[in-house]
Amino acid sequence: QVQLVQSGAEVNKPGSSVKVSCKASGGTFGNYAINWVRQAPGQGLEWVGGIVPIFGSPNYGQKFQGRVTITADIFAKTAYMELSSLTSEDTALYSCAGGQGYHYGSGIPYWGQGTLVTVSS
Amino acid sequence: QSALTQPPSASGSPGQSVTISCTGTSTDVGGYDFVSWYQQHPGKAPKLIIYEVTKRPSGVSDRFSGSKSGNTASLAVSGLQADDEADYYCSSYAGSNTLTFGGGTKLTVL
Numbered sequence: 001q002v003q004l005v006q007s008g009a010e011v012n013k014p015g016s017s018v019k020v021s022c023k024a025s026g027g028t029f030g031n032y033a034i035n036w037v038r039q040a041p042g043q044g045l046e047w048v049g050g051i052v053p054i055f056g057s058p059n060y061g062q063k064f065q066g067r068v069t070i071t072a073d074i075f076a077k078t079a080y081m082e083l084s085s086l087t088s089e090d091t092a093l094y095s096c097a098g099g100q101g102y103h104y105g106s107g108i109p110y111w112g113q114g115t116l117v118t119v120s121s
Numbered sequence: 122q123s124a125l126t127q128p129p130s131a132s133g134s135p136g137q138s139v140t141i142s143c144t145g146t147s148t149d150v151g152g153y154d155f156v157s158w159y160q161q162h163p164g165k166a167p168k169l170i171i172y173e174v175t176k177r178p179s180g181v182s183d184r185f186s187g188s189k190s191g192n193t194a195s196l197a198v199s200g201l202q203a204d205d206e207a208d209y210y211c212s213s214y215a216g217s218n219t220l221t222f223g224g225g226t227k228l229t230v231l
Contacts, residue, residue: 035220037222044124044210044223045161045167045222045225046222047219047222050218050220095166097167104214104220105157106155106172106173107172107176107178108157108167108169111166
């Protein structure tokens with residue numbers, strides 16, 4: 001059973017960057033896709049991007065291209081998501097979520113507790 | 122990538138059945154058999170209830186079933202129970218190692 005534990009809540013100023021971590025336990029880290037999904041208050045789910053750690057190359061949602069960087073440290077069993085040029089529209093709960101294998105389309109059964117990122121001056 | 126289209130709301134009485142649709146395009150829903158459905162109760166993380174169009178994870182009730190026709194996927198919930206009241210989201214593989222989600226459907230059990 002994979003468990004994902006994320007870093008704590010963040011408050012950031014407009015124009016700054018935020019980096020969220022996601023540490024995995026259980027399972028074999030690297031053998032499944034790690035997705036980053038955000039949910040703004042009262043809104044739906046939005047895929048930010050993902051990475052399969054053993055492959056190394058991240059993939060990003062079109063909306064976030066150029067502004068997000070997703071990385072993974074296999075030895076630390078930790079994935080990271082950094083989002084730059086923050087605006088108030090980036091205020092949301094950011095969750096890391098583990099897939100069922102290498103393919104992003106195979107469903108996401110494992111979810112972290114979420115990290116609330118608030119962008120405010 | 123564009124968000125998949127779901128009805129904002131659906132409802133049914135206890136014991137009844139309800140179906141929620143999820144419409145995409147030939148580049149996502151219609152192009153791959155990689156549609157998933159998630160149930161989300163308020164304040165909780167999403168729970169995977171259907172993956173790869175029709176498959177149920179272990180422990181998920183067989184009252185939930187998935188299907189797909191063309192560019193539209195559907196989630197059917199039979200024998201509605203009070204605890205089924207939640208938000209439901211579809212997602213689809215959209216090619217090039219990307220995913221897209223639907224806008225969500227709020228299911229109310231009357």
